[in-house]
Every structure is written in structure tokens, then in C-alpha cells.
């Protein structure tokens with residue numbers, strides 16, 4: 288099994304500590320790990336040209352940077368998105384990466400591989416903004432087509448803090464262990480549920496009218512406007 292961590296901060300703090308606790312739970316024979324640290328491994332901001340959506344992803348000015356990253360995302364079984372909460376949302380590095388993948392949202396040109404994956408969102412914060420941040424990251428994974436998305440959030444995480452300094456570190460460790468066990472069970476028995484099927488059906492119907500030819504040509508070429516399905 289391949290586990291890809293995308294961590295939205297280069298800071299060696301709370302988010303790194305909790306993420307390492309999770310990946311430690313997956314340190315078993317045969318598991319492979321990959322990691323992207325943002326903005327170190329992807330530092331471009333979307334300039335809003337919409338070329339990816341309207342004219343094809345290869346027309347994005349940052350295609351050479353984003354394309355190998357998407358390959359790494361596609362080859363993972365478990366995708367971990369980890370971010371501290373900054374002013375009520377995910378880090379700018381994380382948002383910049385997600386913006387470049389707008390074209391793989393189900394409404395446009397989803398990747399078939401996404402329908403077989405499991406996602407995990409990790410957020411740390413002082414106290415506010417967790418809900419909105421998890422919602423934002425969850426909607427990205429869900430609209431990519433990932434059918435199973437878990438989340439783990441830790442609050443009262445002070446700045447410049449580290450998991451090891453916290454009084455409730457044993458509680459955090461226990462919670463992480465429990466969640467990791469649930470994720471492992473899901474990875475063995477992942478399935479596309481009603482929510483994903485519903486969204487897929489909705490977007491498939493819109494592709495039949497084809498307001499964006501780049502998208503509808505893709506759906507047609509994948510055979511998804513006939514009987515074929517990505518799951």
C-alpha cells in the first residue's frame with residue numbers, strides 16, 4: 288500500500304508531530320511512503336487563466352510542476368492532507384496546490400483512480416477555524432471522487448508547540464491509534480458509497496449537455512457517457 292502525505296507547512300511543529308504519529312501507525316511491512324512538503328515542493332499560485340478547465344491541463348502555466356505531483360497523488364492508496372489552521376483556513380501552500388487541481392473535480396475531468404482511494408485530513412489549531420478547514424479539504428477530496436474521507440483535528444495547539452510538550456499527548460496518541468485502525472479497515476474494504484455515486488450521476492448528466500467541450504470530450508473518451516463507470 289502506498290501512503291502519500293501532503294503537509295501544508297515546512298514548520299516542524301504540531302502538524303508535523305501529529306502527522307508523524309499517523310504515518311507511524313502505518314509503518315508495516317510492504318507499505319511505501321511518499322511526502323510533499325508545501326510550499327517547498329510546489330510553490331506556484333494559480334493565476335486564474337482557467338486554461339486547465341477550459342483548454343486542457345497541459346495549458347496551465349505551471350503544468351510542468353503540477354503534473355508530476357498529480358502522478359504521485361494518483362499512485363497513492365491513502366492520501367493524507369495535513370495543515371495548520373491559518374486565519375480560519377488551510378495554509379496558503381495547501382490552498383495553492385488544491386487550486387491547481389480544480390480541473391480534476393468531478394464536475395470537470397475526474398481521474399478514475401480517485402474512486403478507489405481513502406483520504407485523511409489532519410488539522411491543528413489554537414482553537415478556531417477547524418470546522419471550516421476540514422470542510423474545505425474534505426470537499427476537495429470528495430469532489431476529486433475519493434469515496435472515504437477521515438479527519439483528525441487537534442485544538443489548543445499553541446504556536447511553536449510540539450505534541451511531545453502537551454499534557455494530553457497520551458490522549459492524542461490513543462485517538463490517533465483508534466482512527467488509524469479505522470482507516471486500515473476501510474483500506475481493506477473501500478467502496479464507493481451513495482454520496483459519491485450521487486455526485487457522479489449528477490455531473491455525468493451535466494456532461495451530456497457539454498457546456499465545456501474539453502470536459503465533455505474527456506467523459507466521452509473515458510466511455511462514461513455510455514455504460515462504462517470509473518468505479
Ligand SMILES: Cc1cc2nc3c(=O)[nH]c(=O)nc-3n(C[C@H](O)[C@H](O)[C@H](O)COP(=O)(O)O)c2cc1C
Pocket residue numbers: 296298299300301302303371372373374375376411412413414415416444445446447448
Ligand atoms: C499565521 C497564523 C495564523 C493562525 N491562525 C489561527 C486561526 O485562525 N485559528 C486558530 O485556532 N489558530 C490559528 N493559529 C495557530 C495555529 O493554527 C496552531 O498553533 C497550529 O497548531 C500551528 O501548527 P504548526 O505547529 O504545525 O505550525 C495561527 C497561527 C499562525 C502562525
